[in-house]
Amino acid sequence: MFKIMVVEDDPKIRDIVIENIKKWNFQGLSVNNFNNVLNAFLEYEPDLVLMDINLPAYDGFYWCARIREVSKVPIIFISSRNTNMDIIMAINMGGDDFIQKPFSLDVLVAKITAILRRTYSYANVESNVLEYKGAVLNLKDCNLMYHDKKTDLTKNEFKILYVLIKNNSQVVSRDKIMEALWEDESFVDDNTLTVNINRLRKKLSDLGLTDFIQTKKGQGYIIQ
Incomplete structure (x- = not known):
């Protein structure tokens, strides 16, 4: 069963996403301590990360860069920010996709499934x-x-x-x-x-x- 880590500042969105992905037989972890996102990542060892950009203390770009120092796990940015610069930053920092809020849960699951299929079905992925x-x-x-x-x-x-x-x-x-x-x-x-x-x-x-x-x-x- 694939494990997905949700790094989202809005608790309502966080809970809805976790509840929905569980219906599709994914395991979900909701990150509540935004000062130790990397530690949570290393402990949980997720197969995919959903990352908000606007976070307390450090933003999603920062945590994406920290995760990329140790892992190639897929990262999907989810954010209300929608300028071209935000999208370019997300991809340049190591993100694999970008979804704008508000978003369809069906579209989110479709993107998650597609990225997991590409990443784990066609590659022998080992931890780095x-x-x-x-x-x-x-x-x-x-x-x-x-x-x-x-x-x-x-x-x-x-x-x-x-x-x-x-x-x-x-x-x-x-x-x-x-x-x-x-x-x-x-x-x-x-x-x-x-x-x-x-x-x-x-x-x-x-x-x-x-x-x-x-x-x-x-x-x-x-x-x-």
Whole structure:
């Protein structure tokens, strides 16, 4: 069952849309905290987003751009704003379609269905991010995001963090990490691994992720 996230400032429209899409066997999530839209997106992992432009604090263009940093999930803008510039902005920021208010619920469902069919029936879509406790590892661009901060990772730092997050709550030995690096043609010795771990910890700390990687003496490292 496809999951749809509705980011709409008007509670009446929000409720009507959620109620209607459920009739078509879609799951719906209504976002009420407009300061943490990206967090809601990462937690819910929707297949499609309906995004209003006029929102409290940050507008829909802002949140569309933030989502596009981590995902290619389809985004349909719904707004009472209807100038050519608004529509151009919506598409340029990464939107897939634009529906003007007031709109027909039948038309909305038709557009949702068409975009979902195009996106998921004819493509093998895989997630481009790996998320753990708010830390978002971008698998495509080798960067790490945490809240509103982002840092670029070296090839080795990325591989180390990837292995640790994939095995979160489990101790990963130094040998296993080095094997993962060797598979990627990064030939490192024990000292080089230590240097990379220390540099990675510094970057994590700068993002606010202090003690994200913990050492288990004589065993290896763990994220938990």
